[in-house]
Amino acid sequence: MRLNRHHELFRDSVRAVLERVLLPGLHGWESEGRMPTHEICRALGEEGLLGLTLPLDEESGGLGLDLGYSWVWAQELGRLPAGSPAMSLSVQTDIVLPLLAEAGGERVRTEFLRPAVRGELVAALAATEPGGGSDLAALRATAVRTADGIRLTGDKAYITNGSVADFAVVVCHLVEGEGERGATGLDSLALLLVPTGLPGVSRARYTGKLGNRACDHGSLTFTDVRVPEENLLGEPGSGYEALTRVLTRERAFLAAVATARTETALRETVEHARGRAVLGRSLMDHQAIAFKLAELDAELALVEQYTGAVFHLLDEKAPALRQASIAKLRASRLERESADLRLQLHGAGGYMEDGPVERAYRDARAHGLAGGADEALLHLIAGHLRTDI
Ligand SMILES: Cc1cc2nc3c(=O)[nH]c(=O)nc-3n(C[C@H](O)[C@H](O)[C@H](O)COP(=O)(O)OP(=O)(O)OC[C@H]3O[C@@H](n4cnc5c(N)ncnc54)[C@H](O)[C@@H]3O)c2cc1C
CATH class of the missing domain: 1.20.140.10 (Butyryl-CoA Dehydrogenase, subunit A, domain 3)
Known part of the structure; x- marks a missing residue:
């Protein structure tokens, strides 16, 4: 990708914002093993930095820029003297929010995407489980479709932003009835948006990590969590x-x-x-x-x-x-x-x-x-x- 003068001007302004919002606290946050993720997202959301490449439409609230801006954003986060901000913010800007823009329905975009672009909501992507993360087909978390909505059960581990996120996109198997619980394979994989305040969601925070100490990492447990059908992202079978x-x-x-x-x-x-x-x-x-x-x-x-x-x-x-x-x-x-x-x-x-x-x-x-x-x-x-x- 060839970066032009506009990308480089953007680089200068991002650098100035990151120096103002992150540099003063970064060393202390790393020593304490915790950073104010919501405060940071709000400050960067006000600067328009959380939706650079998302569509310009009303529901998304993005800036409609090309991927060169995402590259510059990643480079500038990478230049900070600690890895935590890049790790946490990448989940928001380049993993979960593009997914919501692409695969979320109108309600998901209005209630979750737009506020997350403003930095009012923090997102997580929950794929890995205590039993393993490399083998996606073998994940155990299962969402059962019932007459009164979807019910999710499963455990997720090592999730960036996991204990502070307002919602998580959970990778799980979607099955049509209780009898099909325990499905494996790639065909049944689905992406389900789960607000972390729902009954049946519990969370714990990892402490004492090797690195990226200020960045939040958590485990999430879902016990028969009821989620509306509209929270399924994408067409059936497209997970x-x-x-x-x-x-x-x-x-x-x-x-x-x-x-x-x-x-x-x-x-x-x-x-x-x-x-x-x-x-x-x-x-x-x-x-x-x-x-x-x-x-x-x-x-x-x-x-x-x-x-x-x-x-x-x-x-x-x-x-x-x-x-x-x-x-x-x-x-x-x-x-x-x-x-x-x-x-x-x-x-x-x-x-x-x-x-x-x-x-x-x-x-x-x-x-x-x-x-x-x-x-x-x-x-x-x-x-x-x-x-x-
Ligand atoms: C800092 C950090 C942040 C993370 N954030 C998230 C997050 O936000 N969301 C999320 O879902 N997960 C997250 N993870 C988890 C990460 O995605 C998993 O650690 C990774 O997918 C590997 O899964 P696992 O740790 O369960 O190891 P396993 O799947 O059990 O694998 C163990 C080891 O086996 C080896 N291995 C794997 N595959 C193969 C293969 N095909 N052939 C031979 N050897 C193999 C590798 O060395 C691997 O480390 C995070 C992890 C870290 C360390």
């Missing part, structure tokens, strides 16, 4: 395709965040390597170090270009699941490598301090799991090799 589109966009977004985080790591490590002397020479003048940084620079250039190409495919509404999975796999591995090298070259100071170096090392680990574990992405890429070549 898996809709979910695939969501995962494609999520992976492109995470690739862009991871790439921006690698760029920060590289820039900051080079600055440090120029200033730090060992054996009478700067670290940068030791060829072993300079070559490592040069390798990182070369890889970063390729991954960044490729991620841009994935955003272009998305903007053209072309199939991009394989490409987005490749981008996310390579970008998140590079983020991990760069965070490791950054910490190594900062020596014990990087390990000890409560700051961006050790935080980047901890935060980087999440991208190998969230949005599809590395091996799940390799499984998908290998599947294309079996059938498409």
